[in-house]
Amino acid sequence: MQIDIKTADIKPIRNTFDHVAKRLGKDKPASRYQEATFDIQPETNFHYRPLWDPEHLLYDRRRTAIEMEDWYAFRDPRQYYYGTWTITRSRQQDHMEKNFAFFEKRRLVDVMPAEWRNKVATLLVPIRHAEYTANLNNCYMSAYGYGTAITQACLYAGLDHLGIAQYLTRIALAVSDGDTAVLDAAKTAWTDDEMWQPLRKLCEDLLVTKDWFELFVAQNLVIDGLLYPLAYDRFDTAISRHGGSALAMLTDFALEWFGESSRWVDATLKTAAAESDQNKAQIEQWADAWSTRAVEALTPIAVAEFGAEGEATLAEIRAELVTRAKKKSGLDLQ
């Protein structure tokens, strides 16, 4: 038998805020993502020009060459607002915590061949400095970008990269029984070894790139799009073939994150490119220029990982990125 619970009949006078209703239509209830996102950034009537950039307004569409009629045309397919983002990450974090515990408890480090432990220390660990660059770059996009739809997701990405840099730090300690010398050596390699210099130079050049959307293309599409497949995916596969499959437990977060983040990056670029031919051409030009540089910067690392096959592996990864950009964002890259 159905029991009807009597509740007071109190009718709402509206479903959501006006600026949300304007985008959805009046009678639609809004999602939390929509209420947390749409039109939240101030738009007009700013009081003072920034002392640090008097040419622009505090929030200014002209900090990038990309032009959009509506900067809230962007949608995060993951629909992340702070709550959903942090809850998702904490779930992944729980999982990673178990992985690290298992790795340590079973002493899986002992199963990894010394040669490959060394490869982790010398080829994977220095990448944490590149992750830190990615953190700063996404923080820049969040600070100087336009419209909450895109800037909030950039800050999530920025802190995700910090998290990944910290996981790499933990990996360094896990494969070395807590020997911090591994971190020191990796950092010295990053600053001094010839092999890492092209990538470090690339990172420093990104840190002085002013156009925030160019930075989005360079970092989130190109660098992530080449580095993750190389440093995590291909490397994991290679190490697994040599008895080091336990490493995949420790890099799981990074790879899963890359797949997830790519959906957002692809959707963002698709929207921007679909807006105008000018946007599309600009994004393509940026992507091609940065891809060429990134491939050069990653070549010594690929060669160190895969020897003679290094360059071919990287070429294959770049071809995958071109395919992905075409398929997911409608971009024609070279």
Next chain:
Amino acid sequence: MSRKLNLRERYQRMTRDLAWEPSYQSKSDIYPQMEFEGIKIEDWDKWEDPFRLTMDSYWKYQAEKERKLYSIIDAFAQNNGHMNVTDARYVNALKLFLTGVSPLEYAAHRGFAMVGRQFPGAGAQVACQMQSIDELRHVQTQIHTISHYNKYFNGFHDFRHMHDRVWYLSVPKSFFDDAMSAGPFEFITAISFSFEYVLTNLLFMPFMSGAAFNGDMATVTFGFSAQSDESRHMTLGLEVIKFMAEQHPDNIPIIQKWIDKWFWRGYRLLTLVGMMMDYMLPKKVMSWREAWEIYFEQNGGALFEDMARYGLRMPKYWEQTIEGKDHITHQAWGIFYNYTHAAAFHTWMPDNEEMDWLSAKYPDSFDQYYRPRFEHWREQAEAGNRFYNPTLPMLCQTCQIPMGFTEPGDPTTIGFRASDFEGNRYHFCSDGCKDIFDNEPQKFCQAWMPVHQIYQGNCGGATVPDVLDWYHLNFGVDNFDYAQSPDRQHWQQWKGEAAEESDAPDEAA
């Protein structure tokens, strides 16, 4: 077994160790905003991390809080939680909050992202980035909480549009625009130290305790949930000041000037909160005067005693705030009572019981200066002559509050100051606001002054209804006295109370 790093060492490895000394690009190109304010930092390694939180534990703690918070917000909505507030008048405090304060959380989010990118030390970067994302959390949880109220009450419906335009919302907006358009060191002194550390209790406590006292469980919950974030932000504020002070003696006069400026700006901004405490909460928590005594005179006094070792003193004009604590909230409520036809919340005159509470809390000022005026206005309203001021007020060029505050030492004379700059005359409510302008005239002469803008024809038209339309303020619904408001009618219907007959709407002037 692995050698375990201690917490400090571990955090150092996880965070600061990620940074390196650049050589392909110069540091001044990577961090171009480090020089122009004149602050000298010799060694970023001396930065003491105010809290040591790596992303894994950040996600864990924050997700736990978010899960709890959203389950309560859901339950609140499902159970028509708004029906449990003391009185629908209370909801006006939330209107002021959503239109005035929540957008500042957003501004803080963006501002901390800027400094999180501009500071060269990885420790400082990460602390600022975490505050940035916390502030994003706050604006979003506030919107989600108050979203329910928006479904049942007026005045919330276009808060973002209003924040960029409505006259009194330029007070909070210009405050944060000022901080964000300054350099990174001034921003963080303004927001982390002067506001978060010295004054935040005066913003947070009144709204959140006000919510608790008035049966608003949803708002109390986000308040509690934000508290642990806030305490992190406060430790950042203190660390910032100590760090700058210890880095170079030349920094001290610059910091002192910023503390003077931001204390006064914060004090003026908080007048709106004080008015809310004294007049808008049906069930009062404490008076503005009491709050100022506890949170500024006692706590702030002790803090500045401690700061003396760096050569920092109490903010300039603090003595005026001690005298002002007896007056500013009554004066501000008077202003809003005058102009409530152009506001997105309702005002009213206190009832007898509330008048007596004010007399008791303000023995040195209320009966003498304010009760007679308020009783007169109340009588007039009851006789059908509810007064709405038909002319536009003159605003202070700095704080942008209408010029209604009185002279120190003379509560019957309106304070008035002026400065000439590049052939124009600018007006101020106080010495504090005049000093701020005089230190940076080139900046403050740019202010988007709502009344000037109306007279210049930039706000939708020449009449009040034109301007209100441009504000997206629903005439006769969002504005005017509470007595005639649809909010009150709805409340009475929901509560099954009979509407009083004498409440026929007045015609606006």
